[in-house]
Amino acid sequence: MTSLPPDLNPQHLPQHIAVIMDGNGRWATSRGLTRIAGHRQGAKTLKELLRCCKDWGIKALTAYAFSTENWRRPVEEVDFLMLLFERLLRRELAQMHQEGVRISFIGDLSALPQTLQIQMQRSMAETLHNQAIHFTVAVNYGSRNEITRVCRQVAELVERGELSPEEVNESFVTQHLYTADTPEPDLLIRTSGEMRLSNFLLWQMAYTEMYFTDILWPDFDREAFHQALLSYQKRDRRFGQVKSAIAV
């Protein structure tokens, strides 16, 4: 277990961090390795980050592992990623459960291989009541798809007379997203120099602080994370208000 670096204020840590793990492919090709080797290394980095978040008292981590657009990658890469998710789950579930990690998967899981879906459902059910940290993995996830799904649910409920248009408000939408039981991310970290959201948690990140770094995901180590948190702690979060109006 590692303790929080002394220059970080434990009272002012983000409670929920979202990560876009970009740069696995470039990390691998720059070393003469296959892209697949980059994803394998990227998974190790994620595991380390999860442990670090838990040790430092951060209560939720959400990782974008596979987007609705990622199906367009070469079939061998897609197949490998599916295999990697399944293999990691089988290998790591017992340990994560023991450490009090609650695991959730968000996205359209119905399009994933059947054996992977079973493994995902099992790990969500088994860890449901764990409290140390909530680890969410977005797989076959796309924010527009998620919001469209809510619109369809609203239309169906209204059509059946079970919901009136006046009842449709922000809270209703929030409660019908995949992330209904998770607070909004305080901090988004995206690696590899890309500065966009790529259809990730668009509704949920309306007031999230963004941190972009040139470091490639497999190299995003504890010190890089420390730097991201230092940057976060320097931000002045106003949520659209002026500072004096926010209760402290």
Ligand code: FPP
């Ligand atoms: C982006 O880098 C990375 C991905 C699309 C895959 C991320 C998946 C992992 C790190 C495995 C995580 C495992 C679990 C269980 C969650 P890229 O391939 O787009 O890299 P590039 O931009 O350099 O090509």
